[in-house]
Amino acid sequence: MSRIRSGPAGRPDVVVVGAGASGAALAARLSEDPARTVLLLEAGPVPRHLTAFGAELLDARLVPGAQPGHAAIRSYSVHLTPNRPYTVPRGRYLGGSTTVNGGYFIRARRSDFDRWSAVGGVTWSYDRLLPLLRDLENDLDHGADDLHGDRGPVRVRRTDLRHPAAAAFRAAARELGFPEEPDKNAQGAPGFGPVPSNAVDGRRVNTGISYLLSALARPNLTVMGHSSVRKVIIRHGRATGVVVERDGRSMVLEAGEVVLCAGGFGSPHLLHLSGVGPPAALERLGIPLVQDLPAVGARLSDHPQLVLEWMPRRLLAEPADTWLGAGLHLSSSDGTHTGDLEILQSLVPMAGLVGGRTAVPGAPLAFLVSVQSPRTGGRLLTVSADPEDQPLIEYGYLATPEDRRRLREVVRATAELIATRAFGEASLGLLEPGPRTLGDDRALDAWVASHLGTSHHTCGTVPMGPADDSRSAVDHFGGVHGIAGLRVADTSILPTAPLRGPAATAVLIGELVGRAMRAELP
The missing domain is CATH 3.30.410.40 (Cholesterol Oxidase; domain 2)
Incomplete structure (x- = not known):
């Protein structure tokens, strides 16, 4: 395994894993600070121009994620009930699942924020987060007012x-x-x-397009495609980098901080592979325990x-x-x-x-x-120390x-x-x-x-909450309990899925955690 220092100025300040709804927003916001070097890793392709996405990924009348075997998705075998096996797609492309989903872009309800703020504090209240919701959007129907914004990266239009x-x-x-x-x-x-949507004039404007295409020229931002992260390296209680498989080679990428934006399946699986999770389950797989966090993977929430x-x-x-x-x-x-x-x-x-x-x-x-009632009852269980072996995913419907x-x-x-x-x-x-x-x-x-099917709204697999609560794994800004320099910033940190599809909330999480990191908030 080779060890390399990557990025425009040697070791990057931050490695972001996953260029989906949250990761694209977070990496773009972090790299607005020219003093901070950011390396964004995406398992799928990374087009550099709009036309390189291909017509089927841009046509908002199609849903590539609904097409079995599409090249832009990774399929997971799950059980919705003990007797109902199912196949669930996730985007594997710049923009993540926003590149292959339906373009539904509805905010969570105030009651969702009330539930989340009960465990995440006032940071997660609706009134505190409304300015961020306004800042991330360009509402083509309402323009700028008390509820909507007109200057953000995500263009929103109602059907x-x-x-x-x-x-x-x-x-x-x-x-x-x-x-x-x-x-x-x-x-x-x-x-x-x-339905509010990030599909405008027939084009699906995914987060890779809305956040990253204009940012790719920044000298402090490096985006690497076809880069599958295998584990986070954690030494003496601090994340120091990641192991990446790229072009058939395994390499270590060192970093000052690591942020997992790999989604409701990918982020808990990576934590397990890195020794963060329920001790007995990891020990049975021969994965050395780094941090005892039984909540990782234990309470999957979906609709x-x-x-x-x-x-x-x-x-x-x-x-x-x-x-x-x-x-x-x-x-x-x-x-x-x-x-x-x-x-x-x-x-x-x-x-x-x-x-x-x-x-x-x-x-x-x-x-x-x-x-779409808030519910838990599912779980994600890692069954092998081999990153290529899919986890066991049960929805508990x-x-x-x-x-x-x-x-x-x-x-x-x-x-x-x-x-x-x-x-x-x-x-x-x-x-x-x-x-x-x-x-x-x-x-x-x-x-x-x-x-029975599913809405593909997976949350709750790395839930936020107080450090002394065994039902939580991260703090209000996604910091993993007990490990410095490691955060999770995607819908897996939401203790329950919102009352509306979580795409807009996923972008909000990237914005929130990115701003917290720029302000050096704990």
Whole structure:
């Protein structure tokens, strides 16, 4: 194994692992300080120009992550329930999963920040973080006001509701009495409205584009692609670098600090491989224990999702700009979490999303329905000291009566919406489940279990909280408990997934931790 000092001025001040939603934002913000050298490592390709991304990665009407075997993803084998194996994609490209996802860019809810600030302190309060949310965005619909920004790297535009299917969705929501929610980033009452997105004029503007392309020329920023980090080197309680596999060679890259932005799967797995995690589990694998942190990997949080398809009454035009239509948020019957049920509209058939096509004549369209109540219950367990061996990932869905009830409620709400007179102007009806299944709890539970998917909102695998709490692994700025010079800055630090998809929150984490590091906050 070779040992090299990398970066424009010898050993970099900071090595950032992963150029996704959080890592791109963090590396870009850190490198705005010309006195700080930053090395950003990405396991996938690193295009240097917009056109090098390829048309299928830029077309916002497609979702590359939905296409099995796509070159820009890494696939993980997981279990959503003990009897439901599943394959989950993660972006392996500059921009990470923002390069292959749907472009949904909705802020977390105030109640999410209340939960996070209960363990992360006032730093994580909504009012404290609103200025950062404004600073990271360029809202093309609202411009600059008390809630929105117009100068940030991430361009945000809400979906156009003029497509016939979106117009029918709006009419159906009105028929059922749901309130309008014209700005889902404004913390108003949940309801029906367009979806804020980082897809603009038909182009998916991932974080590699929005944060890094303009920063690549900075002399203090080095971005290395095809660089797979194998472990963090920790000596005498301090991170001093990483081991990287690149071009078939294993090498040590030394650094002043290391920040893991490898995502909800990658960051806990790297910590385990580096000796940070539950002692007994690591010792069984022959991994020397460096820091006893049983919370690493122990409490995976995500949202279960289902696809409900309906048949259009007539051939509908393919969407002009994005696969996303509108979104409806409503509350489950227990009233514990306002707006925890999501009905998200696809204007491209599922067969098109999976096959990489924007139109499939004669195919049904779909609603993606999910329960986004905060929950834990999953786990990530490293099963081998070999970095190439995937960890065991269990989501723990459908484990409680509440899990099953909420899924029944969102399925039935979607079926009711499709059955409205207004939606019938565009639809011949729901394909499945049928009326008999919808009317029987046990039958519907069985249908859900056999059709279950996930929203790909993984959080909680390296949760933040006080150092004396065994349920936490990092502090409010991602500093790993008990190890100097090592941080985690991605959605794995959120103790629970937010009530909305976490892409915008992932960028926020990169901004927050980057600013804390520049200000040398502990």
